[in-house]
Amino acid sequence: MPLRSLFNLSFRYKIPLWGSALIVTTAVITSTALFIHSYDDVKRDMLRNATSQGQILAKTLVPVLLQDHVWQAYEIINAPLHGASRENAIQADTLLVLDAQRQVYVSTRPRRLPMLADFARRSGEYALVAASIAKLGDETSVIAPAASDYLYVATPIMDEQTRLGTLIQIYAKKILWPRIIASAGQLSWVVLLVLAVLLPINWYWGQRTAMPLLRLTERMEQLGHGLPDELPAKIYDYEDELGRLFQAYNRTLQQLREKALIEGEIIHSERLVAIGRLAAGIAHEINNPLLGMLTSINTLRHHGAPDARTSKTLTLLERGLTQITETVAALLVEAKVNSRDFAPQDIDDVQTLIAPQANKRRVAVAWTAALSEPVPLPSTLVRQVMINLILNAVQASEEGGGVEAAVALSGSVLQFEVVNGGRSLSDSQTEHLFEPFTNAGENGRGLGLWVCYQIVKQLGGAIAVDSAMAAGAGRTRFEVTLPFAAR
Amino acid sequence: MTTRRLFLGACAGLALAPTLAALPRRPVRVGLTPIFLGNQHGLLADWRAYMEAKLQQPVVFVQRNSYRETMDLLRLEQIDFAWICDYPFVYLRKQVRLLAVPLFKGRPYYRxxxxxxxxxxxxxxxxxxxxxxxxxxxxxxxxxxxxxxxxxxxxxxxxxxxxxxxxxxxxxxxxxxxxxxxxxxxxxxxxxxxxxxxxxxxxxxxxxxxxxxxPEYGFPPFVANHAVSAGSFQAMQKMLLTMADDGAGKVLLERLDFDGFVVGDARNYELVARMMREFGEE
Missing domain, CATH: 3.40.190.10 (Periplasmic binding protein-like II)
Incomplete structure (x- = not known):
């Protein structure tokens, strides 16, 4: 339906179009009213002139008719048609004098209305006019037959009380048009000027109103698929309803962002907790039979006097089972170990321990350690976290690259930070970074970060990573914060 | 309505007459029927000036709207001379004298x-x-x-x-x-x-x-009131007959579309008289 599609138009077009339609409609209605007014004016003007001209001519014609001077009468009625000021005056089409019997005494168009012709019989319209003239009093009257192109101004020619005849001035209605068009011409210039001013203003205002709505709509539509951008305040910086809608949108968007962030973190940490629980459960379940199997092998070896071949098999079994035990042990991070407090010399130890690996890859490890006394954190675990993270960083660095490691105290929190270059981490890598086996590579089973995460969590701390590309080089930064109870 | 500016030929400068103060007091009154001349004020003014210069006398042209009025003026001796149609001439034959007749296309006739x-x-x-x-x-x-x-x-x-x-x-x-x-x-x-x-x-x-x-009729003549003196008659006749002989007169004749004036012959108007008799008017 075309009308419906009109209503379906974007506000971007609808508002200016409606505005323009209203402006144009107003202009058309006003112009029409003024035009009609102008027509009436010109017509009244013409009839006023015709009446006064008619009365003057009628007076002049009295002696001429009395003396029956046809030629003089002809000259008199022709005078207005050839008079001066032809420019602006509205001239009659035809003038004629009817005698008392309503026969043509003389006319300015003798061929069409010859002398002595019966006026009423010349045409149906003239018959109507003649009938009106018969009823005419002493005054000039205007006869306007319906649907006629002409107006008839009839003036009786009176000598005292005797009616000698009638002067008829016939005006073509179309001669009014040049005058009307002239005055309407001025009018249309004014209207065009008004339109020329109003339409662009309307268009600008429509755009100004519609554009913010469009931006808002686009963003609202994106909401289903993700979080859209904020609306720049400069698009619509006012306090009206639209402005408030903008503010409300931006507020809601902010809240949604925060919520999404929190949800993401919760999901991530819940997943890790679940994995941890699963790993611990499996580890416990596996550990018992494993110990049983190892004990059985041991017993068989010592008391079963196995032959050489069996011994060899037993050794194989024992090695495999031991490997499972170690893996399970690695998976099952047990933080509740008795250990001495983490002390400054532990940092030296860590440096010493990682040095071979670092040297092997020719990676320089720059240390910033600001720890002067022990902190009440289990040294074994903290050392393990440090070693794991630094070794990871060394592995991730390019050969000849550099790693920064920093240890600091901030109140009752131990802060440890490792930064390395090389490639940055992808989003999916980051998301599953702390899960076991996900980063298994050439140099390990992918349990290093998992262990770090479990240790930090069990110690009540936090571990965070951010990785980004900057100036063509990746930069990955791990930060561990471990709170401790102050003594 | 058309304008009636007939005879607008080239207007030659006329040697204007001596001032009226030097002329005898009584003006010569010349009646003109509106036969030929409608509103030829310029031509009439020039012609009047020419006449005054030649006659050494003021000249007044008297114009009326109908032949009848000019004829009445002649009868009442209100005018000395008149240029009238042939019909009024025959009509007033006993009261006026033929003065001169214009030559139209070289002959004193018209139709x-x-x-x-x-x-x-x-x-x-x-x-x-x-x-x-x-x-x-x-x-x-x-x-x-x-x-x-x-x-x-x-x-x-x-x-x-x-x-x-x-x-x-x-x-x-x-x-x-x-x-x-x-x-x-x-x-x-x-x-x-x-x-x-x-x-x-x-x-x-x-x-x-x-x-x-x-058929041809005698051209509308100039006539003199019977009361006009012989001297005045001759002066006026001479003036008209010699118009073709001087430059200014020639130019005026051209503007009037005449070739000159002749004494004229009353017999040329016999046909009109016969026609009038037909209507019992003579």
Whole structure:
């Protein structure tokens, strides 16, 4: 339906179009009213002139008719048609004098209305006019037959009380048009000027109103698929309803962002907790039979006097089972170990321990350690976290690259930070970074970060990573914060 | 309505007469019927100045709207000389003396043209205008009144009843316009006026058609009141007869479309007298 599609138009077009339609409609209605007014004016003007001209001519014609001077009468009625000021005056089409019997005494168009012709019989319209003239009093009257192109101004020619005849001035209605068009011409210039001013203003205002709505709509539509951008305040910086809608949108968007962030973190940490629980459960379940199997092998070896071949098999079994035990042990991070407090010399130890690996890859490890006394954190675990993270960083660095490691105290929190270059981490890598086996590579089973995460969590701390590309080089930064109870 | 600025020829500078103060006190009064001259004020003024210079006397032109009025002035001796139509001349023959006659196309004659609107191809004679509208010039005009009535009478018709309607225009120029505009279905006009008009306003005469021409009549003459002295008569006659002999006079004659003046012969007007007798008017 075309009308419906009109209503379906974007506000971007609808508002200016409606505005323009209203402006144009107003202009058309006003112009029409003024035009009609102008027509009436010109017509009244013409009839006023015709009446006064008619009365003057009628007076002049009295002696001429009395003396029956046809030629003089002809000259008199022709005078207005050839008079001066032809420019602006509205001239009659035809003038004629009817005698008392309503026969043509003389006319300015003798061929069409010859002398002595019966006026009423010349045409149906003239018959109507003649009938009106018969009823005419002493005054000039205007006869306007319906649907006629002409107006008839009839003036009786009176000598005292005797009616000698009638002067008829016939005006073509179309001669009014040049005058009307002239005055309407001025009018249309004014209207065009008004339109020329109003339409662009309307268009600008429509755009100004519609554009913010469009931006808002686009963003609202994106909401289903993700979080859209904020609306720049400069698009619509006012306090009206639209402005408030903008503010409300931006507020809601902010809240949604925060919520999404929190949800993401919760999901991530819940997943890790679940994995941890699963790993611990499996580890416990596996550990018992494993110990049983190892004990059985041991017993068989010592008391079963196995032959050489069996011994060899037993050794194989024992090695495999031991490997499972170690893996399970690695998976099952047990933080509740008795250990001495983490002390400054532990940092030296860590440096010493990682040095071979670092040297092997020719990676320089720059240390910033600001720890002067022990902190009440289990040294074994903290050392393990440090070693794991630094070794990871060394592995991730390019050969000849550099790693920064920093240890600091901030109140009752131990802060440890490792930064390395090389490639940055992808989003999916980051998301599953702390899960076991996900980063298994050439140099390990992918349990290093998992262990770090479990240790930090069990110690009540936090571990965070951010990785980004900057100036063509990746930069990955791990930060561990471990709170401790102050003594 | 057409303007009636006939005879607007090249206007030669006239040697203006001595001032009126030097002239005898009594002016010469010259009556003009509106036969030829409509509103020819420029031409009349120049001609008057010429006459004053030649006659050494003030000259006054007296114009009236109809022939009748000029004739009355002559009878009442209100004017000394007059230029009148041949019909009034015959009519007043006993009271006036023939002074001079203009030469038109080299001869002292003219005719009546029977004209109709150019579109009336059907008309070949006056008889074709039975019960139509006919324009007359003046009741005392030969070519514009007497001639067509006489012709109808000759054809056995009663000119008073033959036409549905007749009217007077009191001017041959107007008569031509009335026929050209179709106000009248026909008219009879002075050949001198029609020919002169055709030279300067062919657009008007072009809307008329000459159906027939009358026999020649003596050209409208200049006449003198019988009371005019012999000296005045001769001075005036000499002035007119010698106009063609001097430059200024020649230019005026050209503007009047005349070749000069001759003494004239009253016998040239016999035909008019006969026509008048037909109507019992002489």
């Amino acid at each position: 009546a043209y029977f004209i109709v609107p150019a579109g009336r191809r059907d008309v070949t004679s006056l008889l074709d205008l039975r019960n139509e509208i006919f324009a007359y010039a003046d009741p005392y005009s030969n070519t514009g009144y007497l001639t067509p009535r006489y012709q109808l009478r000759q054809l056995g018709e009663d000119p008073g009843k033959f036409f549905k309607r007749t009217f007077f225009t009191y001017s041959h120029l107007s008569l031509i316009e009335a026929v050209a505009d179709g106000l009248a279905d026909g008219g009879s006009v002075d050949s001198y006026v029609w020919d002169a008009l055709s030279k300067i306003r062919g657009d008007i005469t072009g809307r008329t058609r000459i159906v027939s021409q009358s």
